[in-house]
Amino acid sequence: MDHAVDVSDNHDARRFEITVDGRIAGFAAYRRKPGQLVFTHTQMDDEFEGQGLGGRLIREALDSARGAGTSVVPLCPFVAAFIERHPEYADLVPESTDA
DSSP: OOOOEEEEEETTTTEEEEEETTEEEEEEEEEEETTEEEEEEEEEOGGGTTSSHHHHHHHHHHHHHHHHTOEEEEOSHHHHHHHHHOGGGGGGSOSSOOO
């Protein structure tokens, strides 16, 4: 059975959320700084782990940052590891940051 999966930026909660059939499956929390998106924490509900949803969440969050012309500071280890495994996103991380 196919499930409806959606990623959205919940500006009020300061996090990207991934939903499955309308239920929040996980999120990537961030802080906004001028020209930067500082990712601080990523969390997936146990029920949804191991399904590739965390990667999809981060990919879409990074694509959103790229589209907005925003650099990324990956304080969250999950986001940092994702960028390390996907070097096509390395250009979003500035050489030095003041996180």
